[in-house]
Amino acid sequence: MVQYRELDRTLTALADPTRRAVVERLGRDGVATVSELAAPAGISLTGMKKHLRVLEEAGLVASEKVGRSRQCRLGPNRGDALASWINDYRTMVEQRYDRLDALLARRKGEQDGH
Amino acid sequence: MVQYRELDRTLTALADPTRRAVVERLGRDGVATVSELAAPAGISLTGMKKHLRVLEEAGLVASEKVGRSRQCRLGPNRGDALASWINDYRTMVEQRYDRLDALLARRKGEQDGH
Numbered sequence: 001m002v003q004y005r006e007l008d009r010t011l012t013a014l015a016d017p018t019r020r021a022v023v024e025r026l027g028r029d030g031v032a033t034v035s036e037l038a039a040p041a042g043i044s045l046t047g048m049k050k051h052l053r054v055l056e057e058a059g060l061v062a063s064e065k066v067g068r069s070r071q072c073r074l075g076p077n078r079g080d081a082l083a084s085w086i087n088d089y090r091t092m093v094e095q096r097y098d099r100l101d102a103l104l105a106r107r108k109g110e111q112d113g114h
Numbered sequence: 115m116v117q118y119r120e121l122d123r124t125l126t127a128l129a130d131p132t133r134r135a136v137v138e139r140l141g142r143d144g145v146a147t148v149s150e151l152a153a154p155a156g157i158s159l160t161g162m163k164k165h166l167r168v169l170e171e172a173g174l175v176a177s178e179k180v181g182r183s184r185q186c187r188l189g190p191n192r193g194d195a196l197a198s199w200i201n202d203y204r205t206m207v208e209q210r211y212d213r214l215d216a217l218l219a220r221r222k223g224e225q226d227g228h
Contacts (some may be wrong), residue, residue: 004131011129017118020199027207078207083200085134086193093141093192 006059010082013058018043019051023060026074033069120173124196127172132157133165137174140188147183 014020018041025040026032038048052072055061059077063070128134132155139154140146152162166186169175173191177184 007134008129008131011125014200015122015125015129017122020121024203024206027203027210030210074207079200079204083197083204086128086197086200089138089141090193090197092138093188096141096144 006077007081007085009058010060010077010079013054013060014079014082016051016054019055022051022055022072023074026061026072031071031073033071034063035069037072120191121195121199123172124174124191124193127168127174128193128196130165130168133169136165136169136186137188140175140186145185145187147185148177149183151186 014023021041022037025037034045034048034052037052038045041048043051052061052063056063056075059075060079061072062075063072065071128137135155136151139151148159148162148166151166152159155162157165166175166177170177170189173189174193175186176189177186179185
């Protein structure tokens with residue numbers, strides 16, 4: 001159940017365009033303060049702090065107090081479990097359709113043969 | 115904003131282990147009725163119908179009434195946008211760390227040289 005909960009939290013945390021923009025920015029720039037993240041998103045510091053809490057609970061972001069500001073960077077969760085789940089899922093679906101295609105082709109071959 | 119909303123809905127729909135189990139099962143078996151999906155999940159028909167509504171809104175599941183039961187199968191959304199986002203994100207993060215590694219190796223080389 002533990003890995004379930006991590007995947008649930010990752011998906012919930014990334015289900016918001018503001019939060020996806022935060023991890024994209026930290027992935028690109030490395031470090032940013034809460035106010036540097038809030039400004040381009042056009043939201044209040046309080047609003048950004050709420051988003052950051054959701055991202056921190058999912059392990060996607062880590063932060064530390066430096067002087068009077070809080071510096072954010074990527075956390076230990078780099079989305080591996082999510083990438084693994086969605087890629088496995090799509091492979092399974094593709095294989096199912098490949099099998100259906102093969103079955104239909106075989107049936108068509110049998111019909112043409114008779 | 116339209117593609118944002120589709121990705122938001124996909125992530126929200128998949129952020130629940132019961133709903134992930136439903137799409138995995140439909141991906142594997144093709145078709146199942148609402149009661150066939152509810153039984154192994156150990157939840158009520160009403161509960162499963164709520165989960166299916168979230169999955170249908172995300173385009174992950176499609177259903178149709180056949181006689182007295184409702185048959186479910188995978189919808190048009192096969193998770194391509196989600197796979198694309200998470201794979202691009204991970205590539206970006208890896209490239210950033212590769213650049214940092216290269217920078218550190220170069221600095222170390224300069225120090226050793228002097």
